[in-house]
Amino acid sequence: xxxxxxxxTKKNQPIKAITQQDLHKLKETLEELQSWVxxxxxxxxxxxxxxxxxxxxxxxxxxxANAKIFEVFLDDFLVNTNVLESQFEELRSRxxxxx
Numbered sequence: 001x002x003x004x005x006x007x008x009t010k011k012n013q014p015i016k017a018i019t020q021q022d023l024h025k026l027k028e029t030l031e032e033l034q035s036w037v038x039x040x041x042x043x044x045x046x047x048x049x050x051x052x053x054x055x056x057x058x059x060x061x062x063x064x065a066n067a068k069i070f071e072v073f074l075d076d077f078l079v080n081t082n083v084l085e086s087q088f089e090e091l092r093s094r095x096x097x098x099x
Contacts, residue, residue, distance in 0.1 A: 016094040026087055033080050036073055043069060 043066050 016091065016096055018091055018094065022087070022091060026084070029080055029083050029087065033077065033084075036077070039069060039073065042066075043073075 046062055046066050
Protein backbone atom coordinates (compact mmCIF):
# COMPACT_ATOMS: atom_id res chain seq x y z
CA UNK A 1 0.00 0.00 0.00
CA UNK A 2 1.36 3.41 -0.97
CA UNK A 3 0.77 6.12 1.56
CA UNK A 4 0.51 9.70 0.33
CA UNK A 5 2.04 12.41 2.44
CA UNK A 6 0.96 15.99 2.01
CA UNK A 7 3.50 18.79 2.14
CA UNK A 8 2.21 21.47 4.47
CA THR A 9 3.12 25.02 5.45
CA LYS A 10 3.84 26.27 8.96
CA LYS A 11 0.12 26.82 9.47
CA ASN A 12 -0.68 23.26 8.36
CA GLN A 13 -1.95 24.35 4.94
CA PRO A 14 -1.22 22.12 1.93
CA ILE A 15 1.33 23.49 -0.55
CA LYS A 16 0.14 24.02 -4.13
CA ALA A 17 2.19 22.96 -7.14
CA ILE A 18 3.72 26.05 -8.77
CA THR A 19 6.22 25.50 -11.54
CA GLN A 20 9.08 27.66 -12.72
CA GLN A 21 7.09 28.24 -15.91
CA ASP A 22 4.19 29.65 -13.85
CA LEU A 23 6.54 32.09 -12.16
CA HIS A 24 8.06 33.03 -15.53
CA LYS A 25 4.60 33.83 -16.96
CA LEU A 26 3.77 36.01 -13.95
CA LYS A 27 7.11 37.82 -14.26
CA GLU A 28 6.55 38.46 -17.99
CA THR A 29 3.13 39.98 -17.33
CA LEU A 30 4.53 42.16 -14.55
CA GLU A 31 7.38 43.31 -16.80
CA GLU A 32 4.87 44.27 -19.50
CA LEU A 33 3.08 46.48 -17.00
CA GLN A 34 6.36 47.93 -15.73
CA SER A 35 7.41 48.81 -19.28
CA TRP A 36 4.88 51.64 -19.19
CA VAL A 37 6.71 53.58 -16.45
CA UNK A 38 8.81 55.77 -18.76
CA UNK A 39 5.88 56.63 -21.03
CA UNK A 40 3.65 57.43 -18.08
CA UNK A 41 6.34 59.76 -16.70
CA UNK A 42 6.24 61.67 -20.02
CA UNK A 43 2.46 61.97 -19.82
CA UNK A 44 2.72 63.06 -16.18
CA UNK A 45 5.26 65.73 -17.17
CA UNK A 46 2.86 67.02 -19.85
CA UNK A 47 0.08 67.50 -17.33
CA UNK A 48 2.41 69.19 -14.82
CA UNK A 49 4.09 71.74 -17.13
CA UNK A 50 2.79 74.74 -15.22
CA UNK A 51 5.79 77.07 -15.71
CA UNK A 52 5.74 77.10 -19.51
CA UNK A 53 4.10 79.91 -21.41
CA UNK A 54 0.80 78.91 -22.94
CA UNK A 55 0.94 77.95 -26.59
CA UNK A 56 -2.58 76.75 -27.35
CA UNK A 57 -1.69 75.02 -30.64
CA UNK A 58 1.19 73.11 -29.03
CA UNK A 59 -0.94 72.16 -26.03
CA UNK A 60 -3.75 70.88 -28.28
CA UNK A 61 -1.29 68.76 -30.31
CA UNK A 62 0.41 67.36 -27.21
CA UNK A 63 -2.92 66.75 -25.52
CA UNK A 64 -4.17 64.77 -28.51
CA ALA A 65 -0.96 62.71 -28.67
CA ASN A 66 -0.94 62.05 -24.92
CA ALA A 67 -4.62 61.11 -25.00
CA LYS A 68 -3.86 58.49 -27.68
CA ILE A 69 -0.91 57.17 -25.66
CA PHE A 70 -3.10 56.96 -22.58
CA GLU A 71 -5.78 55.11 -24.54
CA VAL A 72 -3.24 52.49 -25.66
CA PHE A 73 -1.86 52.27 -22.12
CA LEU A 74 -5.30 51.80 -20.61
CA ASP A 75 -6.17 49.02 -23.05
CA ASP A 76 -2.86 47.26 -22.39
CA PHE A 77 -3.15 47.78 -18.63
CA LEU A 78 -6.64 46.29 -18.52
CA VAL A 79 -5.59 43.29 -20.63
CA ASN A 80 -2.52 42.66 -18.46
CA THR A 81 -4.39 43.04 -15.16
CA ASN A 82 -6.96 40.54 -16.45
CA VAL A 83 -4.11 38.19 -17.43
CA LEU A 84 -2.57 38.57 -13.96
CA GLU A 85 -5.92 37.90 -12.34
CA SER A 86 -6.39 34.75 -14.46
CA GLN A 87 -2.86 33.57 -13.67
CA PHE A 88 -3.43 34.17 -9.97
CA GLU A 89 -6.76 32.35 -9.96
CA GLU A 90 -5.22 29.43 -11.85
CA LEU A 91 -2.45 29.19 -9.26
CA ARG A 92 -4.96 29.45 -6.38
CA SER A 93 -6.98 26.56 -7.75
CA ARG A 94 -3.90 24.44 -8.49
CA UNK A 95 -3.76 20.91 -7.16
CA UNK A 96 -2.04 20.43 -3.84
CA UNK A 97 1.27 18.57 -3.79
CA UNK A 98 1.25 14.97 -2.59
CA UNK A 99 4.18 12.63 -2.46
